[in-house]
Amino acid sequence: MWLRLIGCALVTVSCSALGFWKARQWKEHRKLLEDLRRLIYLLRGEILYARSPLGEALERAGSKSGGPAAVWFCQVAKRLEQQEGQPFSRIWQQELDKQAGAMLLSPREQQELKEFGEHLGYLDVEMQERTIALYLEQLDMTIGFYRDHEQERTRMCASLGIMGGLFLAVILC
Amino acid sequence: MEKQDRLLRIFAERIRKVLEAAELDFESLQEIRLRAGRPLLILYGNREYLLLENGRLEEPGRGRLRENGTGSPVCAVRPEELKETLEYIGNHSLYAFEEEIRQGFITIQGGHRIGLAGKTVVDGGEVRTMKYISFLNVRLAHQVRGCADPVMPYLYEDGRVLQTLIVSPPRCGKTTLLRDMIRQISDGPKAGAGKRQAEAEGSGPSRPPRAVLPPRGVTVGIVDERSELAACYQGIPQNDVGFRTDVLDCCPKAKGMMMLIRTMAPDVIAVDEIGSREDLEAMEYVMNCGCRLLATVHGNSLADVEQKPVLREMVENQMFERYVILSGRQGAGTIEEIRGKGGELCG
Numbered sequence: 264m265w266l267r268l269i270g271c272a273l274v275t276v277s278c279s280a281l282g283f284w285k286a287r288q289w290k291e292h293r294k295l296l297e298d299l300r301r302l303i304y305l306l307r308g309e310i311l312y313a314r315s316p317l318g319e320a321l322e323r324a325g326s327k328s329g330g331p332a333a334v335w336f337c338q339v340a341k342r343l344e345q346q347e348g349q350p351f352s353r354i355w356q357q358e359l360d361k362q363a364g365a366m367l368l369s370p371r372e373q374q375e376l377k378e379f380g381e382h383l384g385y386l387d388v389e390m391q392e393r394t395i396a397l398y399l400e401q402l403d404m405t406i407g408f409y410r411d412h413e414q415e416r417t418r419m420c421a422s423l424g425i426m427g428g429l430f431l432a433v434i435l436c
Numbered sequence: 437m438e439k440q441d442r443l444l445r446i447f448a449e450r451i452r453k454v455l456e457a458a459e460l461d462f463e464s465l466q467e468i469r470l471r472a473g474r475p476l477l478i479l480y481g482n483r484e485y486l487l488l489e490n491g492r493l494e495e496p497g498r499g500r501l502r503e504n505g506t507g508s509p510v511c512a513v514r515p516e517e518l519k520e521t522l523e524y525i526g527n528h529s530l531y532a533f534e535e536e537i538r539q540g541f542i543t544i545q546g547g548h549r550i551g552l553a554g555k556t557v558v559d560g561g562e563v564r565t566m567k568y569i570s571f572l573n574v575r576l577a578h579q580v581r582g583c584a585d586p587v588m589p590y591l592y593e594d595g596r597v598l599q600t601l602i603v604s605p606p607r608c609g610k611t612t613l614l615r616d617m618i619r620q621i622s623d624g625p626k627a628g629a630g631k632r633q634a635e636a637e638g639s640g641p642s643r644p645p646r647a648v649l650p651p652r653g654v655t656v657g658i659v660d661e662r663s664e665l666a667a668c669y670q671g672i673p674q675n676d677v678g679f680r681t682d683v684l685d686c687c688p689k690a691k692g693m694m695m696l697i698r699t700m701a702p703d704v705i706a707v708d709e710i711g712s713r714e715d716l717e718a719m720e721y722v723m724n725c726g727c728r729l730l731a732t733v734h735g736n737s738l739a740d741v742e743q744k745p746v747l748r749e750m751v752e753n754q755m756f757e758r759y760v761i762l763s764g765r766q767g768a769g770t771i772e773e774i775r776g777k778g779g780e781l782c783g
């Protein structure tokens with residue numbers, strides 16, 4: 264009997280923890296996207312104001328910030344510095360694939376970032392400005408979506424966790 | 437070796453491999469010319485060569501025979517390879533070189549200058565940009581320490597640097613000479629230079645009588661519009677231009693000279709390849725501020741300089757005190773003559 268009760272309590276606690284973890288991940292995801300947006304703003308400053316080449320701009324932006332997106336920026340800059348003889352978009356995508364997990368990006372967000380990389384460095388400064396502005400717009404919409412739904416999503420995840428745990432406990436009993 | 441690797445990395449993969457296979461001595465390598473759909477040519481030890489696919493060098497006439505199937509074909513540059521090379525030259529960021537492309541060149545790390553030609557996009561009479569870039573000329577920069585040694589005693593009078601103009605045709609080493617002059621003026625005379633100078637004055641009648649070398653170096657300001665003199669990379673000179681030298685990199689000469697005067701208080705200002713009216717006005721301003729000026733200009737002789745409208749005025753007004761005339765007669769950097777402010781021969 265005691266064992267059954269302990270088992271039910273464990274199921275309830277772990278399901279609740281899972282719910283809270285999911286809720287936290289939603290917030291974390293939004294925070295990471297905001298970090299990415301800050302980095303893109305820094306990149307824009309480097310390109311438009313200092314006219315820095317991509318390698319230098321990514322390195323400077325990355326070193327001013329922290330988190331997985333900054334690590335990704337620095338990695339891309341490092342590979343550009345090595346001049347491996349590969350197109351920029353390929354380096355950008357390869358490094359993104361390595362960091363995508365840590366950045367908690369959804370497949371759609373990854374795709375948007377890859378497309379952004381394909382157009383970076385193309386033509387003149389005006390083109391860079393427009394490319395960055397377009398991506399920032401997409402990013403703002405994504406962040407807006409995460410912020411708008413944050414409260415209901417976190418509540419829902421937490422409630423589902425607790426309720427699911429209780430439900431399982433009842434069934435097990 | 438690292439510098440060599442860095443330079444090779446600007447080329448498309450296949451061209452890079454062929455150049456690696458050629459095992460060239462980079463000290464003798466002067467130019468690499470790439471033209472879309474045409475053979476790759478190099479200027480090596482003052483001679484022009486075709487590069488073959490197997491990395492061997494061939495003189496142009498014979499290379500064409502080999503193209504017909506007898507032996508290794510010449511290394512022809514494909515249009516897509518040229519595009520790829522351009523991408524690497526611009527660090528995947530051609531937008532950062534808009535102004536340079538407009539002027540027809542990009543300077544890369546190490547001070548090597550890449551000349552560009554293609555179709556220009558003109559807007560309101562001004563070149564807006566260049567597209568279909570199909571011709572590249574990679575000109576390698578070589579730092580030759582001590583190449584200004586024979587000239588240095590003529591550049592001083594009573595311990596002060598003279599207003600000096602280097603006159604030289606293209607590819608005859610004017611930038612290299614100017615760079616070494618800057619270094620020596622900035623660092624100061626070498627130990628024992630005074631003694632050697634005194635000896636030389638005793639034996640050489642043509643030597644200027646009061647060319648006393650200063651006890652130490654002086655502050656030099658460089659306006660390095662094309663990043664060729666100091667070859668700055670992220671603001672740090674890659675070439676040795678002396679430890680009392682300040683560099684204003686990628687700055688238009690006329691504006692840069694004024695900025696240096698106002699901010700860095702240089703004793704000497706150095707500029708390369710003067711030409712426009714604005715440059716010359718700024719030079720006059722510099723000279724009248726008590727600053728000494730070192731400049732270079734294209735030309736074969738002093739007579740050529742006198743043909744240029746504004747420069748003629750400066751020569752007539754004896755604003756320059758020394759003219760160093762270079763040629764390529766005995767290889768780049770041959771000092772033909774050194775003249776004084778009235779055009780008299782000094783050396």
